[in-house]
Amino acid sequence: MDLPNAGAGVNGDDAERDLPLKNAVEAVLFVSPDPLPLKKLGRIVGASPDELKAVIAELRAEYEGRGVELAFVAGGYRFFSRPEYASWAKQVLPVEKAPRLSRAALETLAIVAYRQPVTRVQIEEIRGVNSDAVLKTLTDRKLVVTDGREDVPGRPFRYRTTKQFLHYFGLTGLNDLPPLEVSSEEE
Amino acid sequence: MDLPNAGAGVNGDDAERDLPLKNAVEAVLFVSPDPLPLKKLGRIVGASPDELKAVIAELRAEYEGRGVELAFVAGGYRFFSRPEYASWAKQVLPVEKAPRLSRAALETLAIVAYRQPVTRVQIEEIRGVNSDAVLKTLTDRKLVVTDGREDVPGRPFRYRTTKQFLHYFGLTGLNDLPPLEVSSEEE
């Protein structure tokens, strides 16, 4: 039973029981290609949400004032380099083909984010301009997806934002969006 | 030049000069997809090899006894999860498409590693078996490459190991290979 690289990934190994949970969490979060939700993390390292929360708080404190931070994004935890070091960090990274979003794209995305599910016509009523091309761009970039059809004549597609949207903007979840400004009429 | 979205990535910014070098090195090594040689790291963060070595030693000490370690591999530095936590860490990784290397492949690779550059015929003389398919697999997986031709009749290809080979086995360089066992005949 003393196979070091156990492989089967059972969490109850004798050898593994002695390893600090904090280190296991650090290692798992470090290698994970996606933010890890608490639940999934718990299943992997065999710990309760409370244990995990304590350990994550410890890790966050340890990474305070360093080049790397442990962030909660799109419903999960993940390590990121800190923004102050971006100009160096990006020099070792490949350049993304997709440029930053245009104003029109951001606007359309905002409407989808706050009004989802929403049809193209509803978006265009607010923006006052055809939004076909913009929706295509957002769909191609997997920031929005169609989610069924509205039950009105023509049965138009309804759009909603994706997990990739949360990722892209570093949002914890949709409730992490700042509240939409009250129109000044209501003030 | 107070462009907030600067992006130009020049390292001489006033604000950046105040950021600790250790953090910059940590951030860069964290996000880098490949091990970074000291030289390249130095060019990016604008530091001398001596400064870098001191900072790397500090970082290594800080990561001592943690879930992640700073290792020197294939001629460069990179963060890895520690092997003790592999059974957890691998659960979040996408399943590698390439299977583990077969015994035949490992054997052939060992011959290439210790005898490079070496021709197929030379490998087959040692292994006593046709090694065409195995060499093809190793070439496909970029663990070996052809490196010119031997100056003998037929001008056969010569094979040598790649950087990817060092990576795969976590080797610093070829001189990091354990010495070849003395053959038992000579004992």
Next chain:
Amino acid sequence: MDYRVKLPIYEGPLDLLLFLLQRDELDIYDIPIARITEQYLAYLDLMQELNLAVAGEFFVMAATLMEIKSAMLLPRAEVPAGGEMEDPRAALVAQLLEYQRYKAAAGGLASREQEQSLKFPAGGDGRFSQEAPLGESLFVLIEALQDVLARAPEERDVVPGLRGPTLEEQIDAVRERLKAAGGRLRFEDLFEGSRIVVIVTFLALLELLRTGECRVRQDRTFEEIWIYPTLALV
């Protein structure tokens, strides 16, 4: 006139109206409709002269504005007894306000995008993207273009028979200018020559903005507009 490419505009008539209102610090609840209509139509003319692909919605809005303008001229005596006459601008104001809320939200997303674009995940999974294809509203640029055009020599001052540059030639020329400028280039310094050359140069700039080869930035309203090459050019 050797420019036939119609560049698409993704901003709509509401953007243009809000831009005009904000530029002159006008009260959205009391829009001076005659003045705004006149300015709106002037922009529409210029956009057509630029051969931009002006969406039909711009013309619908023009008609709406003119309708509101004439409704405003109706004698007040027609107000039904006891009731208050609805302001002919009410629907437009409501639409602008609603749209403004989402524009503000888009601004919030933009700053999150900016912040997030500076964080990279561990383990080489990161990518870094270049800057926004268009840093400022198209209308900010058209506004600046109007100033440049006002100073441009009339066509008759130009030697007849000389062919103007094509859009493709001018795109290359703008690229060269940006490269030569190194860091950044003042918007107005990009333009020289007759009206038609200025217009083709402007279209070339729009094309480069669209493809993300450069971006523009104005630090504050009325201040200098700068053109920055993105990494693709460096």
